Amino acid sequence: MVFEPKILGFLCNWCSYAGADLAGVSRIQYPTNVRVIRVMCSGRVDPVFIAEAFMNGIDGVLVLGCHLGDCHYISGNYEAELKMKMLSKTLSMISFSDRVRLDWVSAAEGNRFAQIVRDFTEHIRKLGPSPVKNKKIKKEIIDNLNAVKFALCDTRLRALVARQRELTTEGNVYGEIIPTEEFEEILDNAIENEIIRHKIIEKIKKEGKSVPDIAKEIEVEPHKVLHHIVTLRARGLVDVDQINEEIPTFKSIKEV
Amino acid sequence: MSDEAIRIGVFICHCGTNIGGVLDIPELTEYTKTLPNVVYSAANLYTCSEVGLSEIRENIKEHNLNRVIVASCSPRTHEPLFRSTCQEAGLNPYLFEMVNIRDQDSWVHMKEPEKGTEKAKDLIRMGVYKAALLESLEKMQVSVIPSAIVIGGGIAGMNAALNLANQNFKVSLIEKDSELGGLLRYLNKVYPTNEDASNLLETRNLVENHKKIDVYKSAVIEKIEGYVGNFKVIILQNKKIIEIEAGAIIVATGAKALSPEGYYNYNGKNIISQLELEGLLKENSINTNNITMIQCVGCRNEERKYCSNICCMTALKNAILLKEQNPDANVTIIFRDLQTQGVAYEEYYRRAREMGILFINYLPEKPPIIKKDHIEVYNEFMNQGIGVPYDLLVLSMPLIANEDSEQLAKMLKVPLEENNFFLEAHVKLRPVDFATDGIFVCGSAHWPADISESISQSNAAASRASTIISKEMLEVEGSTAEINTDLCVGCEACIKICPYSAISRDEETDTVVVNKVVCKGCGVCGASCPQNAITIHHFTSDQITAEIVTYGGG
Ligand code: SF4
Ligand code: SF4
Ligand code: FES
Numbered sequence: 001m002v003f004e005p006k007i008l009g010f011l012c013n014w015c016s017y018a019g020a021d022l023a024g025v026s027r028i029q030y031p032t033n034v035r036v037i038r039v040m041c042s043g044r045v046d047p048v049f050i051a052e053a054f055m056n057g058i059d060g061v062l063v064l065g066c067h068l069g070d071c072h073y074i075s076g077n078y079e080a081e082l083k084m085k086m087l088s089k090t091l092s093m094i095s096f097s098d099r100v101r102l103d104w105v106s107a108a109e110g111n112r113f114a115q116i117v118r119d120f121t122e123h124i125r126k127l128g129p130s131p132v133k134n135k136k137i138k139k140e141i142i143d144n145l146n147a148v149k150f151a152l153c154d155t156r157l158r159a160l161v162a163r164q165r166e167l168t169t170e171g172n173v174y175g176e177i178i179p180t181e182e183f184e185e186i187l188d189n190a191i192e193n194e195i196i197r198h199k200i201i202e203k204i205k206k207e208g209k210s211v212p213d214i215a216k217e218i219e220v221e222p223h224k225v226l227h228h229i230v231t232l233r234a235r236g237l238v239d240v241d242q243i244n245e246e247i248p249t250f251k252s253i254k255e256v
Numbered sequence: 257m258s259d260e261a262i263r264i265g266v267f268i269c270h271c272g273t274n275i276g277g278v279l280d281i282p283e284l285t286e287y288t289k290t291l292p293n294v295v296y297s298a299a300n301l302y303t304c305s306e307v308g309l310s311e312i313r314e315n316i317k318e319h320n321l322n323r324v325i326v327a328s329c330s331p332r333t334h335e336p337l338f339r340s341t342c343q344e345a346g347l348n349p350y351l352f353e354m355v356n357i358r359d360q361d362s363w364v365h366m367k368e369p370e371k372g373t374e375k376a377k378d379l380i381r382m383g384v385y386k387a388a389l390l391e392s393l394e395k396m397q398v399s400v401i402p403s404a405i406v407i408g409g410g411i412a413g414m415n416a417a418l419n420l421a422n423q424n425f426k427v428s429l430i431e432k433d434s435e436l437g438g439l440l441r442y443l444n445k446v447y448p449t450n451e452d453a454s455n456l457l458e459t460r461n462l463v464e465n466h467k468k469i470d471v472y473k474s475a476v477i478e479k480i481e482g483y484v485g486n487f488k489v490i491i492l493q494n495k496k497i498i499e500i501e502a503g504a505i506i507v508a509t510g511a512k513a514l515s516p517e518g519y520y521n522y523n524g525k526n527i528i529s530q531l532e533l534e535g536l537l538k539e540n541s542i543n544t545n546n547i548t549m550i551q552c553v554g555c556r557n558e559e560r561k562y563c564s565n566i567c568c569m570t571a572l573k574n575a576i577l578l579k580e581q582n583p584d585a586n587v588t589i590i591f592r593d594l595q596t597q598g599v600a601y602e603e604y605y606r607r608a609r610e611m612g613i614l615f616i617n618y619l620p621e622k623p624p625i626i627k628k629d630h631i632e633v634y635n636e637f638m639n640q641g642i643g644v645p646y647d648l649l650v651l652s653m654p655l656i657a658n659e660d661s662e663q664l665a666k667m668l669k670v671p672l673e674e675n676n677f678f679l680e681a682h683v684k685l686r687p688v689d690f691a692t693d694g695i696f697v698c699g700s701a702h703w704p705a706d707i708s709e710s711i712s713q714s715n716a717a718a719s720r721a722s723t724i725i726s727k728e729m730l731e732v733e734g735s736t737a738e739i740n741t742d743l744c745v746g747c748e749a750c751i752k753i754c755p756y757s758a759i760s761r762d763e764e765t766d767t768v769v770v771n772k773v774v775c776k777g778c779g780v781c782g783a784s785c786p787q788n789a790i791t792i793h794h795f796t797s798d799q800i801t802a803e804i805v806t807y808g809g810g
Binding site: 006008013017018020021023024025027028029030032035036037038039040041043044045046047048049052053055056057058072073074075076079083114153155156158159161162163165166 | 330331332333356358359360361363364365366367368371372374375378379382681682691735747749750752753755756776777778779780782783784785786787788792795797800801803804805807808809
């Protein structure tokens with residue numbers, strides 16, 4: 001039996017949803033795999049929604065908005081683009097970024113909409129079912145997606161993305177403009193850090209562990225682990241559990 | 257409402273054979289009955305017909321429905337109709353949800369009816385899960401002050417004020433200078449008619465004597481508050497603070513000419529600017545034989561990338577006037593590109609050529625060199641320098657943004673483009689609007705504009721403003737953003753991100769708040785808030801997540 005991917009589409013009301021309606025009015029036929037959630041603007045799509053979709057076994061997600069420059073709300077799709085970039089960086093760390101696509105469809109592009117659905121459905125069909133559906137590795141994949149969600153919910157990371165346009169065009173409070181490449185680097189680091197931090201939390205949920213032990217388990221150098229532990233302690237997520245022969249063990253103290 | 261049990265009614269439309277001919281409607285109806293909170297589910301032949309609508313109304317009453325779903329065509333076309341039907345039956349219109357099973361299902365899966373029906377089940381189920389979480393919302397009504405404020409008393413501002421005043425609206429015209437007229441005051445004649453600029457300055461009398469227009473001269477804007485329909489502008493005039501209220505604001509602050517100081521040996525004597533030449537022509541005091549003009553001075557370069565739009569025609573005009581005065585004079589225009597768009601302007605250019613005005617092209621990388629009595633211009637076609645003698649050298653300087661535009665933009669919370677001209681909402685589709693409702697722009701504040709452009713833009717801005725101030729009340733969308741002050745940490749990221757400046761810090765309570773009248777409900781702030789402190793009503797994260805989860809898990 002051919003695999004029929006389960007695809008979710010976020011369509012903005014003003015362009016892409018209208019384009020999808022036009023495909024209907026023009027009776028352009030396309031695969032039945034996509035279910036649409038209408039939002040007012042592509043900028044409404046919180047990356048967390050997409051992590052949520054994957055955790056619930058959805059195989060692929062399309063986010064469609066107006067063409068750049070044509071957003072009904074002026075700049076919403078630029079914000080969507082930044083958010084999706086951040087999301088795809090995050091998802092690429094767990095090999096999921098191939099399952100999301102951001103694209104633009106105008107109200108006059110019924111054909112383009114149908115073509116995007118055809119292409120994306122085929123693309124996901126080739127990738128195969130989401131690993132979440134594979135019972136053997138389900139737990140590991142869900143853990144990974146939880147780490148992604150943790151990163152996407154992280155206030156610092158969100159603040160960084162929310163300020164991206166401001167910081168890379170207008171500059172910070174001192175008027176210093178951060179070059180885009182530099183910003184991307186900051187973002188990459190922040191994402192990586194959050195994912196590692198979540199892994200650490202996962203490992204010390206049930207029992208306290210020492211830094212070297214954690215480092216071994218998650219395959220990250222001990223000094224880095226220590227650094228993250230310090231950060232997580234400051235956030236009130238982790239604390240010292242015991243001190244055995246002068247070596248402290250740490251345990252997570254809060255549900256995330 | 258929150259404690260009340262959720263009672264959802266689902267109306268599934270055949271749309272004749274449009275949906276019914278493809279999807280299995282009886283199956284959908286039965287399936288829908290199995291979904292949580294659904295207490296009623298039925299099919300209609302045409303839900304949007306009067307029969308269908310009265311069925312909705314009756315069943316809301318009979319089954320005590322507090323949520324209604326119609327599965328049919330597109331909400332883009334039919335949601336308003338069904339919403340008002342709900343309202344007629346006493347249900348808040350925001351408790352209605354629409355599921356698109358025609359335009360995005362039966363019409364696009366005509367050859368796959370089973371799969372199409374499965375899709376429709378998912379879509380209806382997603383609608384049901386969302387509907388359970390819908391909340392009643394109110395559309396706000398705001399009253400409108402039926403008057404306008406025009407900032408800037410040049411030709412654009414005066415014309416906008418007159419336009420509105422002649423429609424019987426009260427207008428306050430604010431001018432920072434001690435007299436009206438703007439740049440027009442310094443002009444001699446205007447192209448392409450070559451009539452006296454003073455004729456156009458007559459507008460000043462019309463404005464000053466109009467009983468619907470209050471003119472505030474030598475007035476400085478101190479503060480701007482409020483929003484569409486209800487602006488308050490505080491000005492300082494003769495050391496007096498004056499408060500003016502209006503429903504709309506038109507920005508017509510114009511531009512100024514770039515100073516020629518430091519360009520091409522400018523000396524203000526035999527090397528002058530085009531604007532100074534206007535003055536000399538007005539006084540009729542030119543008696544030299546060799547007059548040469550250089551175009552694009554100080555613009556279309558790295559520092560100022562734009563074309564100032566009016567200089568080509570201005571140079572042509574003055575060249576023609578000089579030639580008319582003294583047909584034996586040698587008038588030369590050294591240019592980079594000539595812009596004379598449209599019929600009348602092109603005609604004007606031809607006339608200049610016929611009169612014997614000389615045009616020499618120069619390359620930006622090899623600008624003309626000023627010698628004591630002649631100019632050396634490198635000509636690409638001849639691949640050599642040409643010497644052009646001059647007694648009078650005229651520099652065409654671009655119009656640049658006023659220094660105070662930055663401050664004004666901040667007060668109005670509207671954007672400027674990179675050269676500090678005001679930036680409209682959409683370059684093609686909304687040329688005189690700002691993204692912020694109720695504020696409009698015209699004339700050279702927006703971009704160097706000549707007189708006819710300024711007049712058409714000011715008429716456009718006035719008519720756009722009148723669409724607001726002619727209404728007694730404005731109805732505002734109910735699905736807006738709301739900030740939960742307990743979660744907000746005041747980072748202000750949302751203030752920057754909102755394209756409509758709908759979010760600000762309330763000085764009294766020192767919290768970040770959304771102005772519901774200004775908010776358009778795009779949801780961008782909600783997806784961005786680092787603390788997840790913003791609820792986007794009618795598209796809440798809970799509602800969207802419910803749709804996702806039921807689709808995934810279903
Ligand atoms: S972005 Fe969120 S936390 Fe920051 S000020 Fe706005 S509502 Fe408050
Ligand atoms: S929903 Fe859109 S318009 Fe409303 S406050 Fe948020 S960003 Fe501004
Ligand atoms: S409205 Fe379509 S992307 Fe913003």
